[in-house]
Amino acid sequence: MPQAPKLAPTLGELLQERGVSRRAFLKYASYLSAVMALPAGSASALAEGLANARRQSVIWLSFQECTGCTESLTRSFSPTLESLIFDLISLDYHHTLQAASGEAAEKAREAAMAENKGKYVVVVDGAVPTKDGGLYSTIAGVSNLDMLKATAKDAMAVIAVGTCAAFGGIPKARPNPTGAAAIDEIITDKPIINIPGCPPIPEAMAGVVSYLVSFVKLPELDHLRRPKAFFGETIHDRCYRRPFYERGLFAEGFDDAGARQGWCLYKVGCKGPVTYNACATLKWNGGVSFPIQSGHGCLGCSEPDFWDQGGFYRPLSTNLRDMGPALAGAALAGAALGAGAAWASRRHQESYQREQNPNEGDKK
Amino acid sequence: MTLLEFARGPALQVAMIIFVLGATWRFFGALLLPWRLAPAEPRKGALSPIAAAFKGVVVKMWPHKPFQKAGMFTFVNGYILHFGLAIVVFLFAPHILFIKGLTGLSWPALPNNLVYTVGVVTMASLVAGLVHRLRSPVLRLISRFDDYLSWLLTLLPVLTGLLAAAHLGARYETLLAVHILSICTFLIWFPFGKLMHAFMFVFSRAMTGVRMGQRGAEL
Numbered sequence: 236m237p238q239a240p241k242l243a244p245t246l247g248e249l250l251q252e253r254g255v256s257r258r259a260f261l262k263y264a265s266y267l268s269a270v271m272a273l274p275a276g277s278a279s280a281l282a283e284g285l286a287n288a289r290r291q292s293v294i295w296l297s298f299q300e301c302t303g304c305t306e307s308l309t310r311s312f313s314p315t316l317e318s319l320i321f322d323l324i325s326l327d328y329h330h331t332l333q334a335a336s337g338e339a340a341e342k343a344r345e346a347a348m349a350e351n352k353g354k355y356v357v358v359v360d361g362a363v364p365t366k367d368g369g370l371y372s373t374i375a376g377v378s379n380l381d382m383l384k385a386t387a388k389d390a391m392a393v394i395a396v397g398t399c400a401a402f403g404g405i406p407k408a409r410p411n412p413t414g415a416a417a418i419d420e421i422i423t424d425k426p427i428i429n430i431p432g433c434p435p436i437p438e439a440m441a442g443v444v445s446y447l448v449s450f451v452k453l454p455e456l457d458h459l460r461r462p463k464a465f466f467g468e469t470i471h472d473r474c475y476r477r478p479f480y481e482r483g484l485f486a487e488g489f490d491d492a493g494a495r496q497g498w499c500l501y502k503v504g505c506k507g508p509v510t511y512n513a514c515a516t517l518k519w520n521g522g523v524s525f526p527i528q529s530g531h532g533c534l535g536c537s538e539p540d541f542w543d544q545g546g547f548y549r550p551l552s553t554n555l556r557d558m559g560p561a562l563a564g565a566a567l568a569g570a571a572l573g574a575g576a577a578w579a580s581r582r583h584q585e586s587y588q589r590e591q592n593p594n595e596g597d598k599k
Numbered sequence: 600m601t602l603l604e605f606a607r608g609p610a611l612q613v614a615m616i617i618f619v620l621g622a623t624w625r626f627f628g629a630l631l632l633p634w635r636l637a638p639a640e641p642r643k644g645a646l647s648p649i650a651a652a653f654k655g656v657v658v659k660m661w662p663h664k665p666f667q668k669a670g671m672f673t674f675v676n677g678y679i680l681h682f683g684l685a686i687v688v689f690l691f692a693p694h695i696l697f698i699k700g701l702t703g704l705s706w707p708a709l710p711n712n713l714v715y716t717v718g719v720v721t722m723a724s725l726v727a728g729l730v731h732r733l734r735s736p737v738l739r740l741i742s743r744f745d746d747y748l749s750w751l752l753t754l755l756p757v758l759t760g761l762l763a764a765a766h767l768g769a770r771y772e773t774l775l776a777v778h779i780l781s782i783c784t785f786l787i788w789f790p791f792g793k794l795m796h797a798f799m800f801v802f803s804r805a806m807t808g809v810r811m812g813q814r815g816a817e818l
Contacts, residue, residue: 469771483692483710502696509603509772539601551775552693553700555608558615562701565620572620573627580632 246448247286260286264445270517271442271454271464284449291448292347292355294386295329298379299372299406299415300361304397305331307434324444327355330374341375348389356447357390359383359418362399362406366414383421392426392447393418396440398536401429401461408542419460426453429460431512433536438517439465459539461511470507470533473515476500494530504548505532512537603772606779614783615701621790626798634806642815655808656801672731676724683721687714687757715764722757725750745792752788755781 244252250260264282273281297305309332326332327347328340335343347355361379364371369380377385387393395418398404406415419427428447430439443462446454454462471477479485479499486493486500499505507515510533514525527533532548535541545555600608636648646654662670688694692708699705708714729750732738759781763774789795796803 471771472766481711483708483713485692485708501692509775540604544604545607550693550696550700552697553607554611554615554697555604556612558612558701561612561616562619565616566623569620569623570627572624573629574631576624576628577631580628584633 292351298361362415364413401431402539500532506535618786651812652805
C-alpha cells in the first residue's frame with residue numbers, strides 16, 4: 236500500500252523539538268499581538284495560526300544593499316524567538332545565510348519557486364538598478380531587475396525589507412547613477428509590504444512574517460504600504476524627550492549643557508516629527524536604547540528619500556535650498572526696479588508740472 | 600518629490616524671491632519719490648520736520664481722545680493681533696531656526712505651549728477683526744478685495760500652524776507642508792497688497808507728521 240507523502244512539520248512541532256515551551260510560545264504570540272496592536276483575543280489566534288503553519292518558503296533576494304538589514308535581523312540580539320522563527324521558515328535562498336553558492340544557490344532558488352508556486356514569499360532587501368537595462372548589479376549573470384521580475388511572478392506576496400527596497404534608499408540618493416528603484420515601482424501586480432528602516436526593526440520584520448504566516452493576509456498598511464502597527468505614529472509623538480520640545484528646551488550641539496541634560500534634539504536636525512517608525516517604543520537591542528536616547532537625532536531613515544532632505548543636521552523647519560545668492564539678486568533687482576519706478580514717477584511729475592505751469596521757468 | 604519637499608524646497612524659494620523682489624521694489628519705489636512739502640513757509644512755532652516725523656509716528660499709536668470710544672476696539676484688537684503675530688512668528692523655536700538658516704541670526708525662544716496659546720488668541724483676534732469689519736457699515740463700505748485677501752492670507756498660516764502643532768486633521772508632514780505653503784502664499788501677496796504696511800507704516804506716519812507739523816496742526 237502506497238504511503239501518503241509526509242507533511243512537513245508545523246512551526247509548533249518544530250519549536251517544541253527545540254525545547255520552546257507552550258507557555259513561552261504563547262507569551263511570544265501575546266507580545267507580537269501587543270506590538271502590532273491587534274485586537275484582544277488575537278494573541279491566541281496568532282499563536283494557533285503560527286503553531287499550525289507549515290514551514291513557509293521564503294526566497295530572500297539581496298540587491299543594491301549593504302547587508303545591514305540582514306545583520307540587524309540576525310545579529311541584533313540572540314537567541315530570541317524572532318530568530319527561531321526565522322530559523323524555522325524555509326529560507327530557501329539567501330546570499331548571506333545559505334551554505335550553497337554559485338550555480339547550486341541559483342538552482343535552490345529555482346527549485347523553491349517551482350515547488351511552491353504561488354505560495355512562497357519573496358523578501359527583498361536593496362534597491363534595484365534599472366538604468367541601462369539594470370546592468371549595474373547582476374547575480375550569476377542575471378540582472379537584479381530580471382531576477383526580481385522572474386522570482387516575484389509566482390510569489391504569494393513580496394516584503395520589501397529596509398529603506399533601499401521599500402523606497403530606493405541610499406542607492407536612489409541624488410544623482411542616482413544606477414537608476415535605483417523601489418520594489419513597488421517594478422512589481423505592481425503582487426501584494427507588497429514595505430518594512431523600511433536603515434536597518435528596519437527586527438520585531439517589525441518578525442511581526443509581519445508571523446502575521447502573514449498565521450492569518451494568510453496582509454496586515455493593515457499605510458499609504459506607503461507600511462504596517463500601521465509599526466509605522467502608525469511618529470518618533471516625535473512617542474519620544475521621551477517630547478516634553479522638552481514643548482517647553483522650548485533644546486540641545487544646541489552634541490556636547491553642550493542641553494545635550495548633557497537630555498533636551499530635545501530638534502535644533503540639531505532630529506527628523507522625529509516626520510518619521511513614522513517604532514524606534515521610540517520598541518527600541519533596539521532588546522529594548523535597550525534607540526538613536527535619540529543615545530544622543531543623536533532621528534535621521535528619518537524609514538521615510539522616502541531620507542538621504543536627500545537637506546542634511547541630517549539641518550533642522551526640519553529650515554528651507555531645503557540655499558537661498559542666499561538668489562535672495563541677494565532679488566533684493567538688487569527689486570531696488571533697481573524701485574529706483575526706476577521712482578525716477579519715472581519724478582519725470583512724470585515734472586512733465587505734469589510743466590504742462591500746468593508753462594511759464595514758470597520764464598518768471599524765474 | 601513629496602509635498603513637504605516641494606514646500607520646503609522650490610515653493611519656499613520662489614515665494615521668498617518674489618517677497619524680497621516685490622518688497623524692495625515697493626520700498627525703494629516709494630522712498631525715492633520726491634519728499635515734497637507744501638510750498639508755503641512753515642507756520643510760526645511749527646515743529647522741526649524730524650520732531651514732527653517722530654511725533655507723527657508715536658501719537659498714532661493711541662487714538663485721540665474724541666475717537667477713543669469709537670476706535671477703542673480697533674486699537675486694542677489691533678495690538679493683540681500684531682503682538683500675537685510677532686510672538687508667534689519671531690519667538691517660536693522652529694521659526695527662529697528658519698530665520699537662522701536664512702540670516703545666521705537667532706535669539707531665545709518661548710516655550711512652545713505658550714506660543715500655541717498666543718496663536719489661539721491671535722486667531723481669535725483676527726476673527727474678531729473680520730466680524731467687526733463686516734458689522735460696521737463704514738468699514739464695509741471702504742473695504743476692498745485686498746483687505747479680505749490680506750486677512751485670509753494672514754489667518755491661514757496661523758490656523759495651519761496650530762493644526763500642525765496639534766496634529767489635527769491630517770498627518771503631521773502634510774500639515775507642516777500645508778503650513779509652509781500657506782506662508783508661501785502670504786509671502787507672495789505681501790509686497791503687492793496692504794500687508795506691505797508692515798514696512799511702510801513708519802514712513803507714511805512720519806510723512807503725515809511732517810506735513811501736518813509744517814502747517815502747525817496739533818498732532
